[in-house]
Amino acid sequence: MISTTYMDSPLGLIKIVGNDDGIQEVQFVGDNRQDETEASTLSLTVQQCRSELAEYFAGQRKAFGVKLNPQGTDFQRKIWQMLLDVQYGTTASYADLAQQYGDMKAIRAVGSANGSNPIAIIIPCHRIIGSSGKLVGYAGGLPRKSWLLQHEADHTPVSPGKLF
Numbered sequence: 001m002i003s004t005t006y007m008d009s010p011l012g013l014i015k016i017v018g019n020d021d022g023i024q025e026v027q028f029v030g031d032n033r034q035d036e037t038e039a040s041t042l043s044l045t046v047q048q049c050r051s052e053l054a055e056y057f058a059g060q061r062k063a064f065g066v067k068l069n070p071q072g073t074d075f076q077r078k079i080w081q082m083l084l085d086v087q088y089g090t091t092a093s094y095a096d097l098a099q100q101y102g103d104m105k106a107i108r109a110v111g112s113a114n115g116s117n118p119i120a121i122i123i124p125c126h127r128i129i130g131s132s133g134k135l136v137g138y139a140g141g142l143p144r145k146s147w148l149l150q151h152e153a154d155h156t157p158v159s160p161g162k163l164f
Helices: 044-057 074-083 094-101 104-115 142-154
Strands: 003-007 013-019 022-030
Touching: 003 044, 013 044, 022 044, 074 094, 074 104, 094 104
Parallel strands: none
Antiparallel strands: 003 013, 013 022
């Protein structure tokens, strides 16, 4: 059975959809709260997702362990899997992803797959920036993308440089 719940975040209301097979959707929904599964019958996976997102927003979680089950084409799923390799507090470009995919001509398709990511934050499409270093495109809006990147920068320890 598919479970749906909502949680408040510093960036607005987030909708979480999933079941025991994994999370299918994490999206910003503004104030658009619709049908919600009763808390007592939420799948354990959806409950875990809520908990992990709360820890992320509190600056206590840098990696997610919740099981994912995004719905998309094989190409999209491959790109989303590659996004999971972009570590907390870092960024990559669309060109980086296309190169990793093995086809620089696929840069627009990579961008489209990135923009179709149904699981915001956990599949970190917000960490993908333009080759120039500028923030470009984010389904949740550029202010949210900027906030997420700053949040991660604020919670990433800086390594001390060599003193000698």
